[in-house]
Amino acid sequence: MQTGSGISILEGIAIGRIRYCGRKNYGAGERLHGEPLQELKRFEEARELVQSQQRELYKKAAEAAGERYAEIFRLYAAILEDATLLSKIRRRIEEEKLTAENAVRRSLDEIGRQFHEMEDPYFQARETDILDIRNSLLESLSRDGKETGLKPERSGEQMILVGDDFTPSDTVRLDRTALAGMITREGSVNSHTAILARSMNLPALVQCEEVSADWEGKMAVLDGFAGKVYLDPPKKFLDSMEKRRQESEREQTALLELRNKPTVTRDGKRILLGANIAVLSDVEKAKENGAETIGLFRSEFLYLNAFKEPSEEDQFQAYQKVLEEFAPGRVVIRTCDIGADKKAPYMNLAPEENPALGFRAVRICLKRRDFFRRQLRALLRASVYGNLEIMIPMITSVWELRECRKLLEECRRELEQEGISVAERVPLGMIVETPAAALCAEELAAEADFFSIGTNDLTQYTCAADRQNQNLGDFFNPRHPAVLKEIRMAVEAAHRHGIRAGICGEMGSDPQMTEILLKMGVDELSVNPSSILPLRKKIREISLKTPEEPPLQ
Ligand code: PEP
Ligand code: MG
Numbered sequence: 211m212q213t214g215s216g217i218s219i220l221e222g223i224a225i226g227r228i229r230y231c232g233r234k235n236y237g238a239g240e241r242l243h244g245e246p247l248q249e250l251k252r253f254e255e256a257r258e259l260v261q262s263q264q265r266e267l268y269k270k271a272a273e274a275a276g277e278r279y280a281e282i283f284r285l286y287a288a289i290l291e292d293a294t295l296l297s298k299i300r301r302r303i304e305e306e307k308l309t310a311e312n313a314v315r316r317s318l319d320e321i322g323r324q325f326h327e328m329e330d331p332y333f334q335a336r337e338t339d340i341l342d343i344r345n346s347l348l349e350s351l352s353r354d355g356k357e358t359g360l361k362p363e364r365s366g367e368q369m370i371l372v373g374d375d376f377t378p379s380d381t382v383r384l385d386r387t388a389l390a391g392m393i394t395r396e397g398s399v400n401s402h403t404a405i406l407a408r409s410m411n412l413p414a415l416v417q418c419e420e421v422s423a424d425w426e427g428k429m430a431v432l433d434g435f436a437g438k439v440y441l442d443p444p445k446k447f448l449d450s451m452e453k454r455r456q457e458s459e460r461e462q463t464a465l466l467e468l469r470n471k472p473t474v475t476r477d478g479k480r481i482l483l484g485a486n487i488a489v490l491s492d493v494e495k496a497k498e499n500g501a502e503t504i505g506l507f508r509s510e511f512l513y514l515n516a517f518k519e520p521s522e523e524d525q526f527q528a529y530q531k532v533l534e535e536f537a538p539g540r541v542v543i544r545t546c547d548i549g550a551d552k553k554a555p556y557m558n559l560a561p562e563e564n565p566a567l568g569f570r571a572v573r574i575c576l577k578r579r580d581f582f583r584r585q586l587r588a589l590l591r592a593s594v595y596g597n598l599e600i601m602i603p604m605i606t607s608v609w610e611l612r613e614c615r616k617l618l619e620e621c622r623r624e625l626e627q628e629g630i631s632v633a634e635r636v637p638l639g640m641i642v643e644t645p646a647a648a649l650c651a652e653e654l655a656a657e658a659d660f661f662s663i664g665t666n667d668l669t670q671y672t673c674a675a676d677r678q679n680q681n682l683g684d685f686f687n688p689r690h691p692a693v694l695k696e697i698r699m700a701v702e703a704a705h706r707h708g709i710r711a712g713i714c715g716e717m718g719s720d721p722q723m724t725e726i727l728l729k730m731g732v733d734e735l736s737v738n739p740s741s742i743l744p745l746r747k748k749i750r751e752i753s754l755k756t757p758e759e760p761p762l763q
Contacts, residue, residue, distance in 0.1 A: 529591075
């Protein structure tokens with residue numbers, strides 16, 4: 211049986227017939243030059259059509275996957291209004307007398323290349339978005355304004371879409387009911403297509419080198435657990451995979467029954483189970499999955515998803531919305547953790563030899579205090595709309611935490627003088643994610659209102675293993691005894707000072723670690739919304755009275 215392997219985007223089984231969609235060859239045999247007035251008119255018509263398509267796609271994506279994933283189409287519409295881009299295209303048509311197609315291709319390819327050359331994988335993946343807009347414009351120009359798009363045949367049969375890569379527009383235009391899974395030769399786990407597939411609960415593989423046009427029409431099983439695809443499988447194999455598919459569907463449905471159940475161990479210890487979120491519309495996902503708290507709102511995504519720094523007012527509105535939507539539940543908003551692998555071009559951060567050890571998070575905030583004040587003021591202004599707690603990332607010393615508290619109090623006084631109300635108490639906590647913080651946990655616990663342990667960075671810094679470096683898989687070990695010792699130190703120090711200690715790193719959702727963490731006394735686990743229900747099931751099966759297992763190596 212012919213097989214292929216790739217990186218799985220979502221665990222699950224998909225069975226269906228392959229529909230191969232190769233790369234579209236825009237521009238073959240095109241005219242190079244044209245009459246400027248005519249070409250300008252064609253460009254404007256194409257732009258209008260694509261913009262209205264983007265608005266439609268926004269609605270469709272918001273329904274299928276939630277507003278968070280639909281945001282990309284708003285961004286597309288905004289790019290099509292970008293003054294620099296438009297004047298570039300118009301100038302090429304007017305001065306170089308290029309056809310609309312040529313002017314569009316040259317201008318957008320130029321921007322695509324700029325993204326491609328960026329070091330950050332998040333921004334690299336944005337090249338696909340730019341090419342997506344380019345292709346939509348070219349498609350619209352080639353059909354002189356008539357509707358187009360990737361449309362699956364409606365034979366009633368489930369299909370697995372296969373191709374070199376798909377754009378977010380392709381993905382969302384598809385009829386979800388006919389689509390079982392997706393496989394691409396290219397693409398990355400960071401691409402919006404991957405994010406969309408995940409949120410649409412669609413098993414998908416990217417970087418599957420074996421993908422070929424010969425696959426068209428074959429029956430296939432996509433095993434998202436193993437990252438494999440099997441072509442034309444024998445009946446026995448197909449039947450056993452169909453059974454697994456149904457089982458995994460049943461498990462998902464059974465989990466939904468735990469949505470409103472408490473998170474409590476067999477012997478009655480209550481654990482707080484929270485959601486890690488990155489953007490506003492994730493609140494919906496957190497609630498759907500029965501989150502009891504929002505343990506980590508990664509506020510830097512407000513900065514990363516923008517072309518310029520969000521103003522105090524923009525931020526205030528975003529925080530107010532999250533707080534109102536989750537009220538009366540508690541929302542922990544982490545202050546901007548930009549730098550290292552998360553760079554916003556408008557911040558003008560200089561290239562660094564060792565970015566993970568460089569200018570990031572609280573270090574930027576304490577150096578660029580006006581920048582930090584805008585965020586603190588926005589947070590305090592929003593505090594009256596719900597149950598807010600503020601959390602500082604990358605703390606390595608008591609001094610940093612004290613400086614943050616001082617600034618927060620200054621902002622509070624400023625706002626009160628301006629007659630703006632602020633909640634009476636806004637707890638200020640910190641992430642324990644550096645060995646320095648773990649080793650000084652006693653001193654820090656005396657000053658912080660709560661601890662949340664960031665096991666991702668704590669592992670990176672303790673094991674001296676860059677979390678972005680794919681060659682260090684075996685060395686980046688969250689279960690390393692040193693990391694576990696640090697977690698224990700932080701939890702015990704927190705409890706001696708009467709504050710809570712939670713986990714907000716990925717270790718929180720590792721089911722093999724749940725019992726160990728709870729036995730160490732961890733009070734709260736904050737995880738991706740999709741991990742909440744499996745984790746609640748796991749916690750309800752654990753008894754803390756059984757003897758402690760030795761920490762894993
Ligand atoms: C962590 O470091 O564990 C954490 C939760 O933060 P991030 O992954 O955003 O750095
Ligand atoms: Mg971190």
